[in-house]
Amino acid sequence: MNSAMFLAIALLMFIIMIALAVASVRSKDLIIAAILLAGVSLIASFAFVLMRAPDVAMAEASIGSALTAIIMVYAIKRTKRFEDDDNGGGHQ
Amino acid sequence: MMERSLLQRSLPALAISLLIAGTIFLAFVEVGFGEAKVDEKDSVSNRYIANGTEETGSSNLVTSVVVNYRGFDTLGEVTVLFLAATGVGALISMLPDDKKKRKGPAPSLIMAYGGAVTIPLIALFGVYVFLHGHLSPGGGFQGGVIIATAFLLFLIIRPDRSTPHGALSLFESLAGLSFVGLGLIGLAVSGIFLDNVIAGFGNLGDLVSGGLLPLIYIAIGVKVGSELSGVVHSMRGDAP
Amino acid sequence: MNGHELVFYGGIMALLAVGIWAVLSRRNLIKAIMGLAIIETAVNLLLVAVGYVSGRSAPIVGGDTGIGSSPVGGVVDPVPQALVLTAIVISLATTALALVAAIGYYKHTGTLDLKSFSYGRTDEKEVRK
C-alpha cells in the first residue's frame, strides 16, 4: 500500500467517524445515537489496524462496538428513549 | 426562537472544545509519531523491542508489556473492572422495581437456533484468544470480552433463563486471587512482586512457553469474562 | 511535520472536540455519557498514534502468526498499545457505572436532565411521618 493511498483511506475513515459522532450527538433518539456510537467505535478499530495495533483493534471492536452499545441500549430501555430539549422531560 | 437559544447555548461549548482540542493538536503535531522514541538507543520501547521476546518468552510484544513489564498496571486494571462489576451489581439492586415489566419479544427461530450453534463457537474462540495471547494478537482482555459477548448472546436468545450469579462471582474471585497469587510467587521466590520467575520455560513460539505469562493471561481472561458478563447481566436486569 | 501526522492528529482532535462539545452542551445525562465515550475513543486513538511509526509492522516478532510476522523494517512502539488496552477496559467500566447512576437519577426524578430538576426543601416533619 503506497503512502498516498494510505493517507486517503485514513482521511476517509476519519471523515466517516466524525460524521457518525456528530450525528450521534445530534440525534434525538437515544437508541439511534447509541448505534451510531457503536459505528464510531467500529471505524476506530479499523483505525487501530491501520496504525498497526491489532491487539487494541480486537479490544476496541468487541468492547466499543458490542458491549458498550448493548449496555447503553439496556440503560435507555430502563429510562426513556427520546431526548427533548425544551423542558427536559418529566414523567412519561 | 427555539433554534436561536439552542445555538446560543452550544456556541460557548463549541468554542471551548475547539480551543482545547486545537491546543492538544498543536502540541501533538510538535511531538510527532513514534520514530524518535523507538529508535532512540536507551528508550523504554527500544529495549522492549530488542529484548522483549528473550526476557519474557512472548512473541507478542504488547503481551510482554501488558503482562510482564507493566503487569502491575494490569493488576490495577483488573481491579477497576472488578470494582465496576461489583458497583453496578450493588447499585442496580438498590433501584426501585420497574412498574412495567420489560418483556422483550421472544427471539425468532433463526436467532434461537443460530445462537445455539454460534455461542459455543464464540466461547471457544474467546478461550483460544486468551490462550494464544503470547503468540498472536489478542490475550486475556480480548478473550474475556469475547466470552462476555457469547454470554450476551445467550441472554438475548434465552431471556427467560435466570443466570447463575453465584458461579460468576466464584470465577471472578478465584481468578483475581490467582492473579495476586501468581504475583506473590515472585515476591516469595525472588523478592519482587509479579516477577516472571520461569520466563525461559518452553520454546519461543510454542503454546507452552513464556513461563507464568500465559497463566496470568488465563486468569485475566476468566476474570474479565466473568466480570463483563456480570455487568451486562446486571444492566439488563432480572429476567421477567 | 508531514501529511500523516496532520491527518491522524487532526482527525483525532476533531473527534475529541465533538466529544467535549457533547459533554458541555447536552443536558441529557445519557447524551453526556455518550460524549464521554467519544472522548475516551479519541484519547485511545491519540495514544496509539503517539507510538505509530509510518511503514512499520505490528509489534509481534517470530513465528508465523499472521499480521506482522516478518518485521523487516522494524516494528511500531508496543508501549502505547499496552496502555490503550488498559484504558479501553477502564473506559467500559466508567461508562457502565455512569449509566447506572443515570438510571438511578431517572428512577428518582423522572428526568435525565440535570438542570431542569430541583429538589424541594427538606424538613424534619417529612421524615417523621
Added chain:
Amino acid sequence: MTVDPVLLIVIPLAAAFLVPLTSLFSKAIARWIPLLGLLGMALVIGLDFGDLYDGAVTSTTGGFDPPWGISIVMTPFGGLLAAGMIGVALYVLLSGVGGRDGKNGVVYSTMVMMATTGGVGMVITGDLFNMFVFLEITSIAGVVLAAMPRDNDRKGLNWRGAAVYAVVGGVASFLVLAGIGLLYGATSTLNIAQMASRVGDMDAFVAGTAFLLMLIGFGIEAELFPLNGWAVEVYRGSRWGTSSIFSTVIGKAGLFALLRMSFIVIGPAIKGDFVMDILLWGGAATYLFGEAAAFTSRDMYRMLGYSSIGVFGLLTASFSIGTGDGVRAGVLLIIGHMLAKPLLFSMMAHAGRRYSGDVPLKALRGMIRSSPAGALMMTVGILALIGMPPSPTFWGKYFLFSGAGSSEQWVLVGILVVGTVIEAGYLGRLIFNIFDVRKDTRENGLPLARGIMGAVAVFMIFLIGVMPGPLHDIIELVIRELLQPLTYIRWGVI
C-alpha cells in the same frame, strides 16, 4: 524494619477479591474483610514509616529495574499522605462498627477500602501511567460510594452526585491520559523520575499543554476552582463517610498528583514561575470561593464540603509559594484537615440523622444537651479547623503567614486574612447552635464506636498540636523532595 511497600497495594486487592468469594458462604465474615485489609495496610505503613526519615522507600515490580518495570517510590511526602489516608479510612469504617449497616454494607466498606488503595497507589507509585490506573480505581470506587444513599434518604440526591461525578471524573481522567500520552511522546518514558531528568529539552509549548491537561484533570479531582461544581453535588447527597473520603482521600490524592507533576516534571520544563503563579492564584481563588460559598450554605453537608474546597485552595496556594515555610504550612494543614474533617462530618451526621436530604444548621441546636460528648468533640474539631492552638492547623497557618510574608506576597496575606475571618464566621455559627439549648431538646446518644473514634481524633489533634516536633525531620525531607527535583530523581532511579 522495612516491608516491601508494594504490599500496601497487594493486601487490599487480595482482600477485595476475597469479598465475593466469602460472601457466597458467609455474609457475616465478608463484612469484616475490608476492615482487615485496611488494618493490614496500616501495619505495612507503620513498619515502613521509620524508614521514611532516611528518604524514600522503594520497590520494583515484574522483575525489571526502573524505568523498564513499574517501580514504587514511597517518598516522605507520599508516605505521610498514605498514612493519613489509611487513618481516615480506618476512622470511617471503625466508626460504623456495631451500628446498623446501611444498604449494601459490604460493598460500601469494600469501596472505602478501594478508594483508599487507589489514593495510596497514586501517592506511592513511581510511574505515570500507573498513577492513572490508580486514579481510575479511586474514581470508580468514588462513584459507587457517592451513589450509596444515606440511611433515611428518599430523594435520590445520591444518584445526582454520582452521575455528575461519573461524567466529570471520566472526562478528567481521560484528559490526564491525553497529558500522559503527550509527556510520553516528548520524553519517551513513563517513569516519573526519568521523565523529570529529561524535561530539559522538552518544548515549552508541549510542556505547557501537558500542564494544562494535568491541571484540568487533577484539578477536577482536587476540587480546584472553577472545576469543583461536581463536588458539591456529591457532598450534598452522600453518606458522611463518603464525604470524608472525598475530602481527605480522593481530593488529596489528586492534589498530590498535581503537585508532583507541576513541581518535579512540568515546572522545570517551563522557564520562569509560570506554573507556580497559576497554582498560587488558582489556589487563592479557590480558597476565597470555598469559604464564601460555605458561609452562604444552609445545608451542613454542603457547608463542610465547601469548606473542604476552601482547604484544597489553601493547600495549593501554600505549596506554590515555593519556599520551605510554604511546604511546611501545606503539610501541617493537610494533617490538620485529615484529622478535623472526618470528625466534623461524623458528628454532624449524627446530629442530623433525622433529616432526609439537606441538614440545616438548626439540627445542631442544643447538641450540648442531647449528646454532650459528641458536642464537645465537634467543638474541638471546629476550633481545630479554624486553627486555634494547639492544633496542627494552627502551626500550618502560622507557617503560611510567615511564608507569605517573607516572600512579600501581601495580596496573598490579605486573602488569607479574609478567608480565615469568613471561616471563623460560619464555623462559629455552628458552635453557637451547639450550645444554644432549648426546651424541646431530645436525647440523641452517640453510638459507642463513633464516640471512641472521635476521641481518638481529638487526642491526635492535641498530640500533634502540642508536640509537632517529631514531624520536623520528615517535613524537612518533604521540602527537599518538592523543591529540589534532583532529590526525587535520585530516589526514583533506585
